[in-house]
Amino acid sequence: AQTVTQSQPEMSVQEAETVTLSCTYDTSESDYYLFWYKQPPSRQMILVIRQEAYKQQNATENRFSVNFQKAAKSFSLKISDSQLGDAAMYFCAFFYNAGNMLTFGGGTRLMVKP
């Protein structure tokens, strides 16, 4: 079974600064995908960024980037130039094709201070 662990229940960052959210996972699969989802108070799940395990290059989407360490089974999210609108729950998730399902971590609540 696949497991995803987010060890930081809450994080806080000053506006315009950088914050890193941690995620580790456990799997015996070699071909899989990793995701970060954002859930604002509206509770809509919004895909922030995704990483294919076979790609060595870390994914980047504007102010969001990941540090993917496959051997360590680590997948952290870095948010640069944090904005008030970044305040939300962030979920790390794992997917492999044969499993047909997303496995989510418990989430990290990010607060952004003005």
Add this chain to the structure above:
Amino acid sequence: NAGVTQTPKFQVLKTGQSMTLQCAQDMNHEYMSWYRQDPGMGLRLIHYSVGAGITDQGEVPNGYNVSRSTTEDFPLRLLSAAPSQTSVYFCASSRDGTDNEQFFGPGTRLTVL
């Protein structure tokens, strides 16, 4: 495109009542799924479908039924509601089982008294 829609947005049930949560998508996606989100937790998969007429169980299927008679619709049925089923329910869809970008609906908050 409306994307993934869910109805109702909120629902209160009494223990033992049954109801159906509706989910529809207009993106011609083959893969659809239902998740529940309990307070302070991530989403957990209840059931999924890889196409019309095909459904399978996820991580927490007990107490729920699904069917997939059309590509667009994937209703979730609670047969006899229990307080443990109080949760927020999300429907999601993706192009097919190997397309890993899933689109989520806005969720249904269900309370069982």
